[in-house]
Each structure stands twice: as C-alpha cells, then as structure tokens.
Amino acid sequence: MEQQIAFRYPLRGPGRGQILLIGNGLEYKSGQRSWEELVRDLTLPEKRGMGEAQHLPFPLRYELLSTPFQVPNPMERRDILQEERRLAKAMKKMVHTSNPLLEQLPELHMDHVFTTNYSYCLEHAFFPRRSFEKRGTRSKFRFDLREASEKEGKKREVQYRLHTGYWFPDPDRPQGTALWHIHGESSVPQGIILGHDRYGRLLARIVGCCQEIGKRAAGAEGELPFFSWPSLFLFGDVYILGFGFDECEFDLWWLLRRKQREHNGDGKVYFYDKPPFDPQRKTRHLLLEANGAEIRTAGADAATDYDDFYAAAIRDIGRTVEERRRPAEEDKA
Structure with missing residues (x-):
C-alpha cells in the first residue's frame, strides 16, 4: 500500500527543500562491492x-x-x-547493511535523501529493524507522488522511479524524510540505470519533469507541490557527499546545468570532497563550479582520516540545513 503524502516548498528563499545526494563512498564501510x-x-x-x-x-x-x-x-x-x-x-550479490557513517544520516533530518546506489544500505540506516529486501516492507513504506489522475490505469513505476521512493516518518520532524533511488534499486533489475542506453532514456524523462515544474513555477508565488525527484533537485538545496560526480553521469550533469539556469529558484549545490586533489579532481571541481556548485572540504586536509572527513562533512551539512530552515520555521511558529 503506497503512502499518500505530498511535498510542498517555496521556490525561493527559506523553507526550500533540503536534499542530500549520496553515492557509493558512504557504503564502503558496509563492505559494498565496487x-x-x-x-x-x-x-x-x-x-x-x-x-x-x-x-x-x-x-x-x-x-x-x-x-x-x-x-x-x-x-x-x-x-x-x-x-x-x-x-x-x-x-543478488549486493550488500544491504548499514554502517556508522550511514547511521548518522537520520540525525540530519533532511527533507530528502537521493542515492545513486542500488542497495538498501540507506534504508537499513533509517529502518534498522526492517528488511527492505522483502517486498512487503518496501510496499509498506513506498510512496508515489503521481496525481491520482496520472496513476489511473497505470502500473507502479518500475523502470524509471522519478516519482516513487520510501518515506521515513521522522519522530522529530513531522514532514519526515523521503529516500529516493534515482538510478534504480537492486530488487528491480529492469529499472537499474547502468548502460548508456538507460542513462539516455532516463535523461529524456528528467527533461520532461523539469519542463513540467518549470511551467508551474513561472509566475507562481508561495509554495508549490513537487511530484518528482528532478523537480526537487531543481529548486532545493543539494548537498553532495560520497559521490564522485564522474563525467559519465551525464543525466546529473545536465540537471546541474538546468538548475543553474532556473531563474524562478535560488537553491544552492554543495559538493564535499577531501584533499589532496589530483589534477583530474581539480578539473572536475572547476567543472562543478562552472555549473554553480560550491566545493567544500569541511575543514579536512591531506592528513585527515576519511571517517573523520565524512563525520565533519555531515556536521557541516547539519549546520547549513539548520541555517536554511530557521527563518521559515520561525515565521510558522
């Protein structure tokens, strides 16, 4: 049974969606396969x-x-x-266990967590007593943001999960946290984004999502409902951790550029990386900055342990998220 939930945020200013994007870097401590x-x-x-x-x-x-x-x-x-x-x-060989780094993520109280990973390590961090390898568990926490008129007569999203994720009912924040597998999940092999063909087909759908929210955003005031993860990325603040943003991730590079050109929003992108930076990473940082991202090291240097870097980055994300929310929450109080 899919959750019936809605996400509404302003396009600009305090209160916009706070989004964490994570990659495989946060799963290595779980023994995840490379x-x-x-x-x-x-x-x-x-x-x-x-x-x-x-x-x-x-x-x-x-x-x-x-x-x-x-x-x-x-x-x-x-x-x-x-x-x-x-x-x-x-x-079937994927590892589905949490680790101390992932277990810090629920304490951030993010609005959304996007992952390019196929495993359920993330879900095990948020739901330590649940097994998301089981279909019944996934069904219990799954949501689909497509409007009823769009879902009528259509099957559940499988191949491209643009509107579907899992909802974590955060006891400290009524809005909860949505968990999104933006490149598919291991239980649905036909939905895995892996080859060039699948990336291209996904990008075509991302473009459609951006066109839809772009039309609704033009001239809009106040809050708008969001129905897909690309639209959330377009208007929210995005914090990227443990994701290398390789040049081959052309769906996300396109979305990053599209976000930079969105005049109806003012969401920021923060990319966390640990020094030292070799020439290839420096070039990638320049490319990220050219597409509107800010590079952050969370105070780490060449001597900083990776675990310490991730812990510092998570603290920095938490502080920034709190700053972004404070004015809007004070207005609602």
Whole structure:
C-alpha cells in the first residue's frame, strides 16, 4: 500500500527543500562491492581481459562488455532477456547493511535523501529493524507522488522511479524524510540505470519533469507541490557527499546545468570532497563550479582520516540545513 503524502516548498528563499545526494563512498564501510566488481560480474566470458575498454566511460564500457560479439541487429528479445538475467544475478550479490557513517544520516533530518546506489544500505540506516529486501516492507513504506489522475490505469513505476521512493516518518520532524533511488534499486533489475542506453532514456524523462515544474513555477508565488525527484533537485538545496560526480553521469550533469539556469529558484549545490586533489579532481571541481556548485572540504586536509572527513562533512551539512530552515520555521511558529 503506497503512502499518500505530498511535498510542498517555496521556490525561493527559506523553507526550500533540503536534499542530500549520496553515492557509493558512504557504503564502503558496509563492505559494498565496487563498480569494478559489478562490471566484472556483468562481463561476458568472451570479453574478459579486454584491457582496451578501461578508458571508456562506465556506461559505454558496460554496453561493450555485456554485449555478445555476434549480436544481431536489431537485437533479439532473447539477447535482451539474457542481459537482464545477468544483471539480476549480479544484483543478488549486493550488500544491504548499514554502517556508522550511514547511521548518522537520520540525525540530519533532511527533507530528502537521493542515492545513486542500488542497495538498501540507506534504508537499513533509517529502518534498522526492517528488511527492505522483502517486498512487503518496501510496499509498506513506498510512496508515489503521481496525481491520482496520472496513476489511473497505470502500473507502479518500475523502470524509471522519478516519482516513487520510501518515506521515513521522522519522530522529530513531522514532514519526515523521503529516500529516493534515482538510478534504480537492486530488487528491480529492469529499472537499474547502468548502460548508456538507460542513462539516455532516463535523461529524456528528467527533461520532461523539469519542463513540467518549470511551467508551474513561472509566475507562481508561495509554495508549490513537487511530484518528482528532478523537480526537487531543481529548486532545493543539494548537498553532495560520497559521490564522485564522474563525467559519465551525464543525466546529473545536465540537471546541474538546468538548475543553474532556473531563474524562478535560488537553491544552492554543495559538493564535499577531501584533499589532496589530483589534477583530474581539480578539473572536475572547476567543472562543478562552472555549473554553480560550491566545493567544500569541511575543514579536512591531506592528513585527515576519511571517517573523520565524512563525520565533519555531515556536521557541516547539519549546520547549513539548520541555517536554511530557521527563518521559515520561525515565521510558522
């Protein structure tokens, strides 16, 4: 049974949505498998040892290594199903346990947490007594923000979860926290965003979400309802932690640029990274700054332990979120 909830925020000023975006960096302490291990699982036997594929962006490398040499054109349904079965088998190896870093996230009382991870490590941090590997648990906490008229006659979102997530009823904050798997989740292999084709199809839908909220935002005053995670990203404050923002994540790079050009909103983006910065990371920082992001180190330096860096970054995010909320909450009091 899906939760019937709504998210309403002003487009500008205090009270806008506070969003944490996390990546695989926060799951390493859970013993999570790396992207390279996932690629090895999905590589066909005849393509193992293709060292020349290493330079390719991850989504294209996946397409190359998971596609047979003699694939027909157009692909047969059988080939597509075999690829989906291999992906489902690989997803069963994902780790679904929390860790001390993830367990600090509920204390931030964020409005939303976006994750590019496929596992349920995040959910186990918020719901330590629940098993999100079970369908019944997922159904209990799932929400779908599509309006009733849009959902009528349609199936539950599977392949592209733009409007669907899990709602954590925060006892200290009635609004709760929404947890979003923006690139899919392991229990639904056909919804995993991994290859170049899937990234492209997702981006087309993100563009549609931004066009929808853009039309409603033009000339609007006060609060607006938000129905998708891309629209929340567009107008909220976004804090990025444990996510490298690799150049291949072109759906999020597009969304970051679109956010920078949104004149109806004033949400900020903060990217947390630990020194020292090699030339590649420095270049990425310049690209992030060119797209409106602020680089933060949370006071860390080259000698800072990674656990200490993450803990400091989480504290810094908490302070900033509190500052962003204070004026609006005082007005409502």
